[in-house]
Each structure stands twice: as C-alpha cells, then as structure tokens.
Amino acid sequence: MREAFGDSSGSEEEEEAITEDEARGGSGDRSKRLVPIWEAVVEIRGLWLCTDFLSPQQQSRLLSALRRGTYLLLPILTAEGWLGEGSNNQAVTDKSQLQKAMRFGNLPWWATELCNSVRDAVVLAEEAAGARLLPPDILWRQPLFDQLIANVYQPGEGICAHVDLMRFEDGIAIVSLESSCVMHFSNVEHEEGREDAEEDEERGKVGKVPVYLPPGSLVLLSGDARYSWKHEINRRPGFQFWEGKELNQKQRTSITLRKLCPVD
Ligand SMILES: O=C(O)CCC(=O)C(=O)O
Numbered sequence: 001m002r003e004a005f006g007d008s009s010g011s012e013e014e015e016e017a018i019t020e021d022e023a024r025g026g027s028g029d030r031s032k033r034l035v036p037i038w039e040a041v042v043e044i045r046g047l048w049l050c051t052d053f054l055s056p057q058q059q060s061r062l063l064s065a066l067r068r069g070t071y072l073l074l075p076i077l078t079a080e081g082w083l084g085e086g087s088n089n090q091a092v093t094d095k096s097q098l099q100k101a102m103r104f105g106n107l108p109w110w111a112t113e114l115c116n117s118v119r120d121a122v123v124l125a126e127e128a129a130g131a132r133l134l135p136p137d138i139l140w141r142q143p144l145f146d147q148l149i150a151n152v153y154q155p156g157e158g159i160c161a162h163v164d165l166m167r168f169e170d171g172i173a174i175v176s177l178e179s180s181c182v183m184h185f186s187n188v189e190h191e192e193g194r195e196d197a198e199e200d201e202e203r204g205k206v207g208k209v210p211v212y213l214p215p216g217s218l219v220l221l222s223g224d225a226r227y228s229w230k231h232e233i234n235r236r237p238g239f240q241f242w243e244g245k246e247l248n249q250k251q252r253t254s255i256t257l258r259k260l261c262p263v264d
C-alpha cells in the first residue's frame with residue numbers, strides 16, 4: 001500500500017510513507033502480519049465488517065490521492081470514463097462542490113492498490129480463522145473490481161434504502177473515511193406495517209439492522225447481503241445513534257468498489 005498512499009511527486013510525504021505491513025505492525029513476513037479484525041453481522045448472511053482496515057495515516061493518504069485524482073481528472077472526466085456530479089447532478093468543475101466521482105474500467109493505481117488490500121484482508125482472515133468471507137469465484141476473479149464510486153456526504157446527507165443495481169456482479173466493498181455513520185439494512189421482503197409482518201418476524205426478516213461504520217472500516221456484501229437486503233444511510237438529525245448516543249456528524253467520504261457484469 002506504500003504507493004497507494006505515498007505522494008507520487010516524491011516530496012516529504014514520501015518520507016512519511018509507510019507500508020501497509022508496517023501500519024499493521026507487521027515485519028514484512030506475510031505470515032507474521034496482523035490479521036485485520038473482521039466481524040460477521042449475524043442477522044445478514046454475506047455481510048462482513050472489518051473495523052481496522054485502514055490506519056489513520058492510510059486513510060489520509062487515500063483521501064489525498066482521491067482528491068488529487070478527482071480534481072486533476074475532472075476536466076477530462078467524461079472522456080476518461082470519470083463522472084463528476086454536484087448536488088444538482090450537473091458536471092462540476094470546482095472541486096469543493098464535488099459530491100460524487102465514478103470511474104469504470106481501468107482504475108487509477110491507488111484504487112488498484114486498494115482492491116489488492118481488500119483481497120489481502122480477506123485472505124489473511126480466511127487463512128487465520130478458516131472462515132469464508134467471500135465465495136472463491138468472487139475472491140479470485142480478475143479484476144476483483146472494475147468500477148469505483150466515491151461519495152462525499154455533508155452532515156445530514158446520506159443515501160436512500162436501495163439494493164445496488166443488477167448491472168453489477170455479486171461482491172461489493174465499501175470503504176468509509178472521515179465521519180463515522182450507521183448504515184441500516186432492511187430485508188427486501190419485509191415492509192413495515194404490512195399485514196403479514198408478524199410472519200416476517202418469525203422468519204427473522206425483522207426491522208432494520210444497524211451497522212456502525214467507523215472511518216477506515218471496510219464492509220463486504222455478497223449473496224443475501226447484496227441481493228436480499230437494502231442498505232441506507234439516514235444522516236438527518238435524530239437517525240444516527242450508536243450505543244445510545246447520537247453521532248457527531250462531519251463530512252463523510254465513502255469509496256464503493258464493484259465489478260460490472262459482462263455485456264452479452
Ligand atoms: O456511502 C456509502 O457508504 C454507501 C454507498 C452506496 O451504497 C452506493 O454507492 O451504492
């Protein structure tokens with residue numbers, strides 16, 4: 001991950017650059033690397049959370065790579081496959097207004113490094129715990145992801161409940177940066193207030209499942225989590241509670257990594 005978060009201009013940031021291995025307290029020997037902390041969300045099959053995916057230093061390097069990349073590429077966004085959007089969905093030329101940037105196809109080098117780190121974090125956990133976080137056909141597909149979307153949310157802004165579009169394959173990763181938030185999952189078959197809502201309760205399709213996403217965390221969705229549960233982030237006042245306390249809202253950036261389905 002050194003290159004991913006180092007400064008390509010080779011300035012002082014380069015000196016600060018540390019390898020992913022060092023950031024995790026490792027010694028260069030893969031077998032001795034610290035295994036990231038993964039949690040299964042028990043109510044939802046296929047939903048895994050890695051709370052310590054990126055160190056604070058890695059997070060700030062990723063943010064600057066993202067900002068530098070989107071800013072520099074904006075004027076040639078559409079030609080290059082990037083899409084920049086402001087709050088009114090108009091193309092944006094001022095980086096302070098940038099809310100969303102998307103890229104298809106060849107990802108920038110830092111995003112490729114990020115994808116490799118996702119795979120590494122999964123492999124390390126699978127080797128250490130014998131758990132299966134992703135089906136092998138997803139984990140070992142090439143490339144793991146070929147589409148990236150970066151979302152920047154101001155306090156109060158979030159994303160409505162949705163299942164990601166079917167044009168994307170199974171196996172989606174979301175990296176959280178800056179402000180923490182609570183993402184809620186709701187079963188697609190369960191609608192609150194429906195007549196047979198009680199039956200849903202018996203089948204475990206109850207209400208919303210909250211998942212706390214701290215900065216630097218990684219969420220993986222596959223199978224049920226990807227197709228049978230909607231996810232949403234409601235950051236309006238009164239909706240972001242964790243352990244009884246309302247979260248302090250700041251700007252939040254997320255990076256979603258997905259793979260497009262092949263076109264027939
Ligand atoms: O911002 C997030 O954490 C989620 C983004 C998301 O769900 C999406 O882009 O489909």
Ligand SMILES: [Fe+2]
Nearest residue numbers: 162163164231
């Ligand atoms: Fe989504």
